[in-house]
Amino acid sequence: MKGKIILAALLSHVLLWAFNAHGQSSATLTCLEVQGNSLSISWYTSPNPATFVTNHIYASDAAGNFTEISQSTNLSGAFLYPGANALTNSCCVYIQTEDNIGGTPTFSSSETFCSTFLTANASVSPPGFVDLQWNAPTSNAAWLAAVNAEVWLEYPSGVWNKIQTLPGASSSYNYEVTVCGEQLNFQIRYSGLPNCDFASNVAGGIFNDQTAPAIPSITSVTVNPATGLAELNWNVNSSGDTDGYIVYACNGSTVNLIDTVFGINNTLFSDLLSSPSSGPECYLLSAIDTCYSGTPPSPNTSPTGSVCNCTIFLSPSTYTLCDSTINFSWSSYSGWNAGVNYYVLMYSSDGINFVPVDTTDGNTLQGTHEFTTISSGINYYGVVAYSNSGATSASNIQTINISYPTPPALNYLTSVSVNSTKAIEITVRTQPTLVPHKYILQRKNLYAPFNWENHMDITQSANNIVFTDTDVNSDDIIYDYRVIVQNPCGYFLDTTNTGRNIRLRGANNSELLLNSLNWSKYEDWENGVQEYEVLRSVDGAVEVQASTGSASYLSFSEDLEPFLSSKGQFCYRIRAYSEPISYFPNETFTSYSNKKCLDQEPLIWIPNAMMIHGENDLFYPVISFADTSQYTMNIFSRWGDYVFETNKLSEKWDGKMNGGDYVHENAYVYYITVKNGVGVLYERRGTITVLKN
Numbered sequence: 001m002k003g004k005i006i007l008a009a010l011l012s013h014v015l016l017w018a019f020n021a022h023g024q025s026s027a028t029l030t031c032l033e034v035q036g037n038s039l040s041i042s043w044y045t046s047p048n049p050a051t052f053v054t055n056h057i058y059a060s061d062a063a064g065n066f067t068e069i070s071q072s073t074n075l076s077g078a079f080l081y082p083g084a085n086a087l088t089n090s091c092c093v094y095i096q097t098e099d100n101i102g103g104t105p106t107f108s109s110s111e112t113f114c115s116t117f118l119t120a121n122a123s124v125s126p127p128g129f130v131d132l133q134w135n136a137p138t139s140n141a142a143w144l145a146a147v148n149a150e151v152w153l154e155y156p157s158g159v160w161n162k163i164q165t166l167p168g169a170s171s172s173y174n175y176e177v178t179v180c181g182e183q184l185n186f187q188i189r190y191s192g193l194p195n196c197d198f199a200s201n202v203a204g205g206i207f208n209d210q211t212a213p214a215i216p217s218i219t220s221v222t223v224n225p226a227t228g229l230a231e232l233n234w235n236v237n238s239s240g241d242t243d244g245y246i247v248y249a250c251n252g253s254t255v256n257l258i259d260t261v262f263g264i265n266n267t268l269f270s271d272l273l274s275s276p277s278s279g280p281e282c283y284l285l286s287a288i289d290t291c292y293s294g295t296p297p298s299p300n301t302s303p304t305g306s307v308c309n310c311t312i313f314l315s316p317s318t319y320t321l322c323d324s325t326i327n328f329s330w331s332s333y334s335g336w337n338a339g340v341n342y343y344v345l346m347y348s349s350d351g352i353n354f355v356p357v358d359t360t361d362g363n364t365l366q367g368t369h370e371f372t373t374i375s376s377g378i379n380y381y382g383v384v385a386y387s388n389s390g391a392t393s394a395s396n397i398q399t400i401n402i403s404y405p406t407p408p409a410l411n412y413l414t415s416v417s418v419n420s421t422k423a424i425e426i427t428v429r430t431q432p433t434l435v436p437h438k439y440i441l442q443r444k445n446l447y448a449p450f451n452w453e454n455h456m457d458i459t460q461s462a463n464n465i466v467f468t469d470t471d472v473n474s475d476d477i478i479y480d481y482r483v484i485v486q487n488p489c490g491y492f493l494d495t496t497n498t499g500r501n502i503r504l505r506g507a508n509n510s511e512l513l514l515n516s517l518n519w520s521k522y523e524d525w526e527n528g529v530q531e532y533e534v535l536r537s538v539d540g541a542v543e544v545q546a547s548t549g550s551a552s553y554l555s556f557s558e559d560l561e562p563f564l565s566s567k568g569q570f571c572y573r574i575r576a577y578s579e580p581i582s583y584f585p586n587e588t589f590t591s592y593s594n595k596k597c598l599d600q601e602p603l604i605w606i607p608n609a610m611m612i613h614g615e616n617d618l619f620y621p622v623i624s625f626a627d628t629s630q631y632t633m634n635i636f637s638r639w640g641d642y643v644f645e646t647n648k649l650s651e652k653w654d655g656k657m658n659g660g661d662y663v664h665e666n667a668y669v670y671y672i673t674v675k676n677g678v679g680v681l682y683e684r685r686g687t688i689t690v691l692k693n
Helices: 002-020 141-145
Strands: 026-035 038-046 052-060 066-072 076-081 092-101 104-109 118-122 129-134 148-154 160-167 172-176 180-191 203-208 218-223 230-234 242-251 254-262 268-271 282-293 298-301 325-329 340-348 355-361 366-370 377-387 392-394 398-402 412-418 424-429 437-445 453-460 464-469 479-486 492-495 504-509 514-519 529-538 544-549 555-559 569-578 590-592 596-599 603-605 609-612 622-624 627-636 642-646 666-675 681-692
Touching (some): 038 092, 052 076, 118 180, 148 172, 254 268, 340 366, 424 479, 453 464, 464 479
Parallel strands (some): 412 590
Antiparallel strands (some): 038 076, 129 172, 148 180, 180 203, 218 230, 230 268, 242 254, 242 282, 325 366, 340 355, 377 398, 437 453, 514 555, 529 569, 569 590, 627 666
């Protein structure tokens, strides 16, 4: 808006200059500002340089008669008029511009503006207000529409603050007094002008607050769960001079003052004498300010609200063992203008952490806790009301003692391990109970698209619960297990951590004489795996450690050259060791994988020639990874004649015919059989060339 006024003034100035270049000069009043009893007058002139003579400044007296008070040849200037009597009346001013056109004095007058004269008087009705009255500087509607009339207050002395912004045509304002017998000064200033604010005289006096504060707005009465006491909460009062709040207790039709809370920002009262666990506690609230009035003098005090605000009383309830519900009833919350939107029944097993268990509408005062499991011992209940405006109120807390057999305090799945029969054993560390609890084993296939399924269960009281799952394919499938603990009433109390078996896979490479292994991680000990150990047995012998590594160690390759004399039957298992677990800091748990056996094919090296009476004068095979007790070698002539036979690897053919004379130089046929470590027969056929030295 201010930018528009400045632009309008500049355009007006340009148009006037264009006109005055060929016509008469003109002056415009830019500011009237009361300074004490004097009046500061500012203007600018759009002159015709060829004819301009001077500006004549006229001002009115108290009777409205205008007289010339000064002359000025300044085109843009200011004049302080000490005879304006601006503290007692409004002084009006206009400027008459004189030109000499063709030797004849010619005059043009500016628009007339009047100083703003402000009066400040104590209001009679209603009391406790200052009645401000003033005149507008002009009757020009366009000028008044372009500005704002600002009301300024000086309090304390020397500190001015704008307290209201009004339309420019306004001429009155009622200010509510919030101080007690203090000097208050007021001034009207017109903002949005390009040159200055048209400022009135300063009017004031000593005024007293005689108005009671607004009725305080109670947000809720509630029961503090930590103290068990009734608490009254309210909003900071809208009356800025509020000094405190008076708290009343409602008892039927009787209302008694019980305390005063001082300070406008103190909006909480805890009733130390309340007993909301015995019935509803009801309250009203009023506000007081810092000023005294009346005879005898007393603080200005607001009325109270018309309706007492009452806490919710949750009635006692009982529980029958093994029931799956508990029913409750409570009193209604009263006092909210917007009413109760809904109630929420809350439950806690520790008296601190509450969860909702039922929700009813604002007219229903009964609720039910339906459950599948509930803690033995003291259980806690409360009700919270929600208003349509978003406020809340909590009831008293009621307790119910649930007498269940004491459940095990600890349930931890310590191991999922494959045993010697390829079944999977699941071990849970728990605690003995007076009455046996049911432990339900749940399983899911890591690679199959289904969720947890109940697999088997044991009803027992022991330190260790061991499940043996025989319905498994531990060589190929990874399973997840967990155990759910159920009490004698059928309520689920706890779910253990998850355990996952180790799956070992492997392959042999006869050409490279290697056995290669890889395995899945064990899951899910609290702090993970400490190390993996590779166990190996050869030809059914006792397992020994073949290798070990950290938690990231998930593969192993073994050179088989040291085992060439074996039957070639290698069996492996992985054993995982846990990191310390917080429940069992001094124990280490283990888990075994499935057994993976890798059978090497027999390695048979056979020469293709021999020389009687030479360096290579004996014929025999070199065999590894085989059961040599199942060995045979037969040699025939090219025509099928039997030459040599043995079933002992240590016996070698020296080139003689059935132990008699040496055979002739020629090619002979051999047939060798041997079995591997698991009894599979392997055959070799070929020819051997016999030479003589």
